[in-house]
Amino acid sequence: MPGKSRRDFLKNSIAGGIAATGISASVANAGPKNILSADRMGVLVDTTVCVGCRNCEWACKTAHNLDSGDLNSYEERKILESKRRPSEHALTVVNEYTHGKNSTLPVDVKVQCMHCDHPACVSACIVGAFSKQENGAVIWDTDMCIGCRYCMAACPFQIPAFEYNKAINPLIMKCDFCFDRTKEEKLPACVGICPTETLTYGPRTELIRIARERIKRDPSRYIDHIYGEYEVGGTAWMYLASKNFTELDFPLLSKNPAPGVSESIQHGIFAYFVPPVSLYALLGGIMWLSKRRKEMEGEEKI
Amino acid sequence: MSRNSVLPQPIKQKFFSPGVIALIALAINGLVFLMGRFFFGIGAVTNLNNQYPWGLWIGVDVAAGVALAAGGFTTAALGHVMHREEYHAIVRPALLTAMLGYTFVAVGVFIDIGRWYFIWHPLMMWNGNSALFEVGICVMIYLTVLYIEFLPIVSERFIGRVNLPGPLASFNKISDKILRLLDRGLSKTMFIFLIAGVVLSTLHQSSLGTLMVIAGPKMHPLWQTPILPLLFLLSAVSVGFPMVIFESLLASRSLKLKPEMHILSRLGSMIAPLLGIYLAFKLGDMFIRETFVYLREFNTASVMFTIELVVGVIIPLRMFLSQKVLKSPPLLFTAASFVVFGVLLNRINNFIVAYTPPYATGSYFPSIGEISVTVGFIAMLVLAYRFVVLNFPIISVHDKYSAQPTKYSIKEVGK
Numbered sequence A: 001m002p003g004k005s006r007r008d009f010l011k012n013s014i015a016g017g018i019a020a021t022g023i024s025a026s027v028a029n030a031g032p033k034n035i036l037s038a039d040r041m042g043v044l045v046d047t048t049v050c051v052g053c054r055n056c057e058w059a060c061k062t063a064h065n066l067d068s069g070d071l072n073s074y075e076e077r078k079i080l081e082s083k084r085r086p087s088e089h090a091l092t093v094v095n096e097y098t099h100g101k102n103s104t105l106p107v108d109v110k111v112q113c114m115h116c117d118h119p120a121c122v123s124a125c126i127v128g129a130f131s132k133q134e135n136g137a138v139i140w141d142t143d144m145c146i147g148c149r150y151c152m153a154a155c156p157f158q159i160p161a162f163e164y165n166k167a168i169n170p171l172i173m174k175c176d177f178c179f180d181r182t183k184e185e186k187l188p189a190c191v192g193i194c195p196t197e198t199l200t201y202g203p204r205t206e207l208i209r210i211a212r213e214r215i216k217r218d219p220s221r222y223i224d225h226i227y228g229e230y231e232v233g234g235t236a237w238m239y240l241a242s243k244n245f246t247e248l249d250f251p252l253l254s255k256n257p258a259p260g261v262s263e264s265i266q267h268g269i270f271a272y273f274v275p276p277v278s279l280y281a282l283l284g285g286i287m288w289l290s291k292r293r294k295e296m297e298g299e300e301k302i
Numbered sequence B: 001m002s003r004n005s006v007l008p009q010p011i012k013q014k015f016f017s018p019g020v021i022a023l024i025a026l027a028i029n030g031l032v033f034l035m036g037r038f039f040f041g042i043g044a045v046t047n048l049n050n051q052y053p054w055g056l057w058i059g060v061d062v063a064a065g066v067a068l069a070a071g072g073f074t075t076a077a078l079g080h081v082m083h084r085e086e087y088h089a090i091v092r093p094a095l096l097t098a099m100l101g102y103t104f105v106a107v108g109v110f111i112d113i114g115r116w117y118f119i120w121h122p123l124m125m126w127n128g129n130s131a132l133f134e135v136g137i138c139v140m141i142y143l144t145v146l147y148i149e150f151l152p153i154v155s156e157r158f159i160g161r162v163n164l165p166g167p168l169a170s171f172n173k174i175s176d177k178i179l180r181l182l183d184r185g186l187s188k189t190m191f192i193f194l195i196a197g198v199v200l201s202t203l204h205q206s207s208l209g210t211l212m213v214i215a216g217p218k219m220h221p222l223w224q225t226p227i228l229p230l231l232f233l234l235s236a237v238s239v240g241f242p243m244v245i246f247e248s249l250l251a252s253r254s255l256k257l258k259p260e261m262h263i264l265s266r267l268g269s270m271i272a273p274l275l276g277i278y279l280a281f282k283l284g285d286m287f288i289r290e291t292f293v294y295l296r297e298f299n300t301a302s303v304m305f306t307i308e309l310v311v312g313v314i315i316p317l318r319m320f321l322s323q324k325v326l327k328s329p330p331l332l333f334t335a336a337s338f339v340v341f342g343v344l345l346n347r348i349n350n351f352i353v354a355y356t357p358p359y360a361t362g363s364y365f366p367s368i369g370e371i372s373v374t375v376g377f378i379a380m381l382v383l384a385y386r387f388v389v390l391n392f393p394i395i396s397v398h399d400k401y402s403a404q405p406t407k408y409s410i411k412e413v414g415k
Ligand code: SF4
Pocket: A113, A114, A115, A116, A119, A120, A121, A122, A138, A154, A155, A156, A157, A158, A159, A160, A174
């Protein structure tokens, strides 16, 4: 797998070599890797089970060398009173909402990158730094990124964050599906620590089957909607809930992949360079004709 | 070709004036904030955040900058491709504006991207699916083409007049030779670049519109449409000539020259149809997608959309249809300013107003730092323009200063 070795290669290369390897690697495959493997993995988040302990937040930070603080400090529930978003300091956060149907318990929702099947970020990134990996993870190559933040404008879930306060080497940050762990068949850090089995890691098709079954077995507990099954063409992370997803701040999205329209426009304009080349030829023709016309007129006058 | 007495020549005037001093002050102010950006990061001087990744710099410096520099390719198409020589007097000023405009667009991108030292990456790392990639590549090539198109003006200025100071004087002859060689080579091949410039412009002007399409429902439906690229192209084409009129009248005023009304009115008469086509598509799109329902609400989006359409398109469209407007410099200037304002507002609307991220807690308004930098860049652009027209043969002047008949001019191109 050229892509995989390329990443490792990039990782191992020292700062000075970064540029050079970046060039050779990307000339080799113009455009990012965007694999939709049949047995890609995903996570099913059952928000009716989540207790809002925020252990996943701690585990995620720890696994990504972010300032995580003491695990005990996460018992403080005051923070759940305001809604937070994943950021450059926390790749995942848990928000709390009022109870759903047939329950008096609050609903807690873990938020992170959805790892879309047709990711807008992969399509948008100017240098193709983002890629969809075979195991379902959407990751990005920090050494390629120029910091244009188009991925942030493109993402339908507003997930990628940016280190605005760093003058040198600011990074794009988001959940990477713990790619370093999952590629070695280990559990994502957040899934591993979750004490309530809110998070189920497995092949996406299997997860959909489980989710359907849960809804069928306990229709009074769930609304009949697996968020992420079809949204923007499907996502690797999917959610079950006891109330409408829009009330849980999930964006209302269509089934069409987010990059669909813009990619077909792009490909239309650039279909094998035919439109630009024909335009060039057309303009060349007009130029020649109008010049000839002028010259003929000139001759007539003489 | 009629060799009339109006030939482009450097304007003989002093560079400094009270206005120039004010512009220099604005430029310095911008540079101070810019230093903050480079020392402390983008967050230190801008109001951008994870919800609003793009702001004033992308909306105005880059997107509006590209649109307002469209005079370059529209006049090149008219003057060179369609060979309408009567318009040659405006081709050079428009070329200069485009060249300076795109230079500042490039600078705008450079300061806005977080890792400016990797600005060359898109040249090596391609993502054909990305509209931004296409914009980036086209703008880079087009900027090069613009500099090449400008070279004959440089050689015209210096051929036979190379006068290097002191010890370098021995290079005078050889420099002159090089210039002549370059000039001859270029005048044979210039048509390639002229056409390439027009093609590249249509490509990236429209792709700039594709940029926000991927933001999907994050963009207000009044602006979000699959025909955005077409609307961007049409608006760029229709702002080209108004921009030329705008700056030509402004320049003749500040340089105390007689405005070239005979050319400008003719140019003005072509604007109404172009604006009409743009308006037709804009309204058609609104009715097909039935987005007019959003105009019944009273909010920033509906107000901005209405201003953009009425002040920026409909009023000037009506004005350009009137002979009285076409004949009067102040009225023509007003009408042209409306179109320029309309397109500027349209780009701001598309990139800033229409963008409504799902989890924003507040709305975005540019910081003092962002505004200072943008104003500073505009000031620098005007200063650069003034410097170049005072030192290079750009503006055609009626034969008051006994112009030297120049053999080398862009008119000869393609022969
Ligand atoms: S949620 Fe956003 S960042 Fe994550 S894969 Fe989808 S488009 Fe990319």
